[in-house]
Amino acid sequence: MKDKILKKIEQSQKIAIFCHEDPDWDAIGSLLWLWILLENMWKNISLVAPNKPSKIFGFLPEIWKIKSEFDYWNYDLLILVDCSELARIGQISQWKKEYFDKQNIVVFDHHKTKNQNDSRLTIVDFTATSCCEVIFETIKDIRKQYITPQIATYFYLGLTTDSGNFRFDENHERIFTNALNLIKFGADKKLITENLTNSKSMETINFFKILLERMKKDWEILYSYYDIDELQKYNVDNEQAWYWLTVIQEIRWPKIIMTIRKNWNWVKCSMRSKNTDISKIAESFGWGWHIHAAGFTLSIEKDFETTINEVITKINWMLK
Ligand SMILES: [Mn+2]
Numbered sequence: 001m002k003d004k005i006l007k008k009i010e011q012s013q014k015i016a017i018f019c020h021e022d023p024d025w026d027a028i029g030s031l032l033w034l035w036i037l038l039e040n041m042w043k044n045i046s047l048v049a050p051n052k053p054s055k056i057f058g059f060l061p062e063i064w065k066i067k068s069e070f071d072y073w074n075y076d077l078l079i080l081v082d083c084s085e086l087a088r089i090g091q092i093s094q095w096k097k098e099y100f101d102k103q104n105i106v107v108f109d110h111h112k113t114k115n116q117n118d119s120r121l122t123i124v125d126f127t128a129t130s131c132c133e134v135i136f137e138t139i140k141d142i143r144k145q146y147i148t149p150q151i152a153t154y155f156y157l158g159l160t161t162d163s164g165n166f167r168f169d170e171n172h173e174r175i176f177t178n179a180l181n182l183i184k185f186g187a188d189k190k191l192i193t194e195n196l197t198n199s200k201s202m203e204t205i206n207f208f209k210i211l212l213e214r215m216k217k218d219w220e221i222l223y224s225y226y227d228i229d230e231l232q233k234y235n236v237d238n239e240q241a242w243y244w245l246t247v248i249q250e251i252r253w254p255k256i257i258m259t260i261r262k263n264w265n266w267v268k269c270s271m272r273s274k275n276t277d278i279s280k281i282a283e284s285f286g287w288g289w290h291i292h293a294a295g296f297t298l299s300i301e302k303d304f305e306t307t308i309n310e311v312i313t314k315i316n317w318m319l320k
Contacts, residue, residue: 002138005106005121009038012076012104016046020083021090022238023049023066025057025196026158030081030108030131032062033154037146046070050090054239059195072096077104082131084109084124108135110162112279112288126290129168129175132158136178149186156187161196164249168292204240207231211244211259219316220255222248225308227262245272255319256281260311262304269311270295281315 009015017034019027031047038045047066057063070092078100080086084107086093086100093100107122110131128134132155139146147155156179160166163175183189211224224244231237238261248257255276261268269285271278271294278294287296300307 001121001123003142005123006139006143008077008104008106008121009079010041012043014044014073014075015077015079016048016070016075017079017081018048018050018070018083018089018092019081020088021050023051023053024082024239025161026130026132027082028053028057028060028063028066029154029156029158030135031066032060033132033135033151034079034081035062035065036148036151036154046075048089048092050092054237055201056196056199056239059191059199072099075103077106080105080107080109081135082109082111084111084113084122108138110134111290127171129171130158130162132156132162133175133178136182140181147185149188152182152185152187153191156182156189157192157196160192164246165197200243201236201240203235204243207234207236207241208244208247210234211241215248217254218312220319221258221312221315222251222254222256223258223260223308223312224248225260225262225304227304245270256315260308262300265300266297267300267304267307267311268295268297276319281318284314284318 015038017031019031023031027049031049035045035047048070049066049068052068053063053066080089083089105120107120107124108131109122109124110126110128110133112126113124123134123138125134128137136155159175159179159182166175166179211226215222215224226241228238231241242259245257245259249272251257256271256273256278259270271282273292277291279288279291282288282294282296285296285298288294298307298311
């Protein structure tokens, strides 16, 4: 399959690459490495993220190449990274479902999905910590020559962030072997540490303070919430607001920590856990992902507060 997929990419001339909504580091790394590689092959490439990437990616020289619009032209190939389902690329796929039915689609992913589409060429390994790891393992033996230091840096980006800086309960031997190999390929670890870990803006910390003040404990769950309309006031975006979740993960007791975010008539819940399989909880809401990082979206029936209470009660009940 690896060789078949790589040949398909090599034989295509006009290619569009998509990642999921609210792109994270892994999604951005998975998009940009392909751009660097394919542009070197003189191909015609479009990079698409359903919404504008966060300011935190600003230090990456190629970030401006990622667009939030798609032209629906004739492409030889579409590639999905860090997601397998078209629903994850949001409005772009929902407006013109029939367009996507007719396209050749390749998928690189590490999320558990219910609706596997067999007509696509897919490499989905949900035991992998990141999509960057999936792509790196796909090419490292059979297309070694593709991995430039810049590309190795992008892979390292996905590897380190999706593993919570090598803290999560993953396959340690696999992830450290991949990290070491990426360093050998020239990955710039210093660039990533300086711009990713030690680079929070004061606005990010001020918003973090708001989320701390709202933080609530309900039996096994520790959570906080915000309305995306508030972000503008604090001059932060969703990815910066995410900082809350990374810090709170360091508290010992809760089984689950959760960020609850209101977007118009929708509530998006992102969960993290240490020893509890939360992918099953997310599945019960019709979504999924990983054992220790999962999420789901649901519509608001009454109001934001009622929805929060219903979600927390349901999850606590499932934990019993
Ligand atoms: Mn990922």
